[in-house]
Amino acid sequence: MVSTQSVDVTSGLRYLPKSTNSLEKSSPNQELLPLTTKVNDLDHLEIGGWDVPALVDKFGSPLYIVDEYTLRTACRQYRDGLKKYYPGESLVLYASKAWSSLAICAICASEGLGIDVVSGGELYTAIQAGVSPDRIYFHGNNKSLAELTFAMEIDCIIVVDNWLELETLAALKNQQKEQLQNPTKIMVRFTPGIECHTHEYIRTGHIDSKFGFDPNQLNDIFAFISKQELLSLVGLHAHIGSQIFEVQPHQDLISVMVDVMVDAMKYNLPIKEINIGGGLGIRYIEADDPPSIETWVRQISIAMVDACEARQLPLPRLLCEPGRSIVGPSCVTAYTVGSQKQIPEIRTYISVDGGMSDNPRPITYQSVYQSLIANRLSYPTTELVTIAGKHCESGDILIKNATLPVTQPGDCLVVMATGAYNYSMASNYNRLPRPAAVLVGDQEVNVILQRESYQDLLSQDTLPERIAMFPKLTT
Numbered sequence: 001m002v003s004t005q006s007v008d009v010t011s012g013l014r015y016l017p018k019s020t021n022s023l024e025k026s027s028p029n030q031e032l033l034p035l036t037t038k039v040n041d042l043d044h045l046e047i048g049g050w051d052v053p054a055l056v057d058k059f060g061s062p063l064y065i066v067d068e069y070t071l072r073t074a075c076r077q078y079r080d081g082l083k084k085y086y087p088g089e090s091l092v093l094y095a096s097k098a099w100s101s102l103a104i105c106a107i108c109a110s111e112g113l114g115i116d117v118v119s120g121g122e123l124y125t126a127i128q129a130g131v132s133p134d135r136i137y138f139h140g141n142n143k144s145l146a147e148l149t150f151a152m153e154i155d156c157i158i159v160v161d162n163w164l165e166l167e168t169l170a171a172l173k174n175q176q177k178e179q180l181q182n183p184t185k186i187m188v189r190f191t192p193g194i195e196c197h198t199h200e201y202i203r204t205g206h207i208d209s210k211f212g213f214d215p216n217q218l219n220d221i222f223a224f225i226s227k228q229e230l231l232s233l234v235g236l237h238a239h240i241g242s243q244i245f246e247v248q249p250h251q252d253l254i255s256v257m258v259d260v261m262v263d264a265m266k267y268n269l270p271i272k273e274i275n276i277g278g279g280l281g282i283r284y285i286e287a288d289d290p291p292s293i294e295t296w297v298r299q300i301s302i303a304m305v306d307a308c309e310a311r312q313l314p315l316p317r318l319l320c321e322p323g324r325s326i327v328g329p330s331c332v333t334a335y336t337v338g339s340q341k342q343i344p345e346i347r348t349y350i351s352v353d354g355g356m357s358d359n360p361r362p363i364t365y366q367s368v369y370q371s372l373i374a375n376r377l378s379y380p381t382t383e384l385v386t387i388a389g390k391h392c393e394s395g396d397i398l399i400k401n402a403t404l405p406v407t408q409p410g411d412c413l414v415v416m417a418t419g420a421y422n423y424s425m426a427s428n429y430n431r432l433p434r435p436a437a438v439l440v441g442d443q444e445v446n447v448i449l450q451r452e453s454y455q456d457l458l459s460q461d462t463l464p465e466r467i468a469m470f471p472k473l474t475t
């Protein structure tokens with residue numbers, strides 16, 4: 001049926017950042033577009049001073065476009081906010097699962113952030129990006145023996161998730177006792193009993209998560225760790241969810257974690273660090289209204305100080321590990337519009353040259369995005385259309401009910417806020433090469449991910465000779 005939603009007759013200009021005068025004060029996670037976004041004389045979208053349709057002409061389509069200024073601003077707002085509002089030590093970790101690549105990790109590290117990794121691959125990427133191992137925290141609910149050994153050799157901090165991992169680590173360390181070695185630094189992850197859903201949260205007694213220790217295991221865990229000479233417990237970790245628009249769940253989390261800090265002290269284990277995970281939400285559509293990074297940091301800092309004061313504890317080093325709100329708002333994906341299909345009285349499909357392979361979030365989570373036509377930014381948005389990807393899958397829809405100007409094949413369509421969990425979850429479904437990514441900065445545009453070629457798609461394929469030798473039947 002025809003949608004009854006009324007079409008907003010304005011233009012793509014409405015998505016531009018609110019204030020371009022005091023860029024550093026805008027919180028990236030509250031904007032739909034990178035902070036440097038403007039409209040230029042050609043009526044084109046410009047990011048970081050670069051004309052977006054021209055970038056597509058040069059680097060191809062689809063194209064992830066990352067604005068360095070916005071990425072760095074998000075890092076700085078976390079880092080400087082904690083320095084400003086938290087009287088103790090602090091460290092921000094970038095949760096690299098949101099987008100793990102050399103350039104993104106190196107930029108975050110150059111802003112003083114550590115990195116959270118969840119696999120040997122992410123660990124390797126962070127190391128190759130030049131991140132110092134003492135600022136890398138290794139998570140994961142089923143780390144392999146090879147991953148644990150790698151992490152121990154690198155000497156990063158291991159966030160222990162379960163008994164098997166703890167016992168394996170202890171055994172590995174004890175096997176190597178003869179060689180002189182430093183204790184491995186560990187954190188303990190537990191499920192705090194706070195469940196978060198995007199716009200609401202509930203505290204529950206019942207804790208159903210594959211990650212971390214159940215709180216009632218913690219006494220046994222602490223007793224075990226207190227006997228391990230070669231494992232050094234530095235802190236506690238918990239993560240309550242993602243794309244959260246309230247601060248209260250994290251404030252509640254802090255209170256739970258500080259109580260556990262007191263429990264650990266009974267085992268002579270002073271907790272030096274508390275890591276409250278990530279989760280701050282970002283604006284994907286105009287209706288989204290997340291708190292700013294600064295507000296979030298201020299509130300959690302106050303909560304930690306209050307919780308420690310109430311229990312007369314020294315302030316721990318406060319860690320948080322945002323992913324989405326660091327990298328999400330810094331990036332857009334530019335596509336080229338292709339075929340259109342009008343189904344009278346039902347809907348109009350506009351197809352683009354990517355889809356669920358470069359952005360699997362709509363089909364996976366029914367996530368919503370907004371879009372604009374980057375080569376006619378001020379044209380009135382009079383059309384209500386559905387933006388489809390090019391995959392052989394009916395559900396490959398990027399945006400339902402998008403409002404756009406009248407589009408033509410060849411137009412440059414931009415989907416906003418695609419930096420987090422797009423490239424990192426991208427696939428080669430239907431053997432589509434994954435897009436290139438460019439980093440736009442003041443002076444230069446740099447390719448930070450090469451576009452995959454057809455040869456790349458075959459790079460891991462092997463054709464055993466005996467199979468290749470089969471005659472190819474033609475009848």
Ligand code: LLP
Nearest residue numbers: 095239242243278279280321322323324421
């Ligand atoms: N720390 C831990 C232990 C996590 O599991 C996560 C995210 C983060 C930090 C970072 O959370 P953020 O600040 O990005 O919300 N693929 C999903 C998101 C999965 C998040 C998984 N964990 C999506 O596309 O929405």
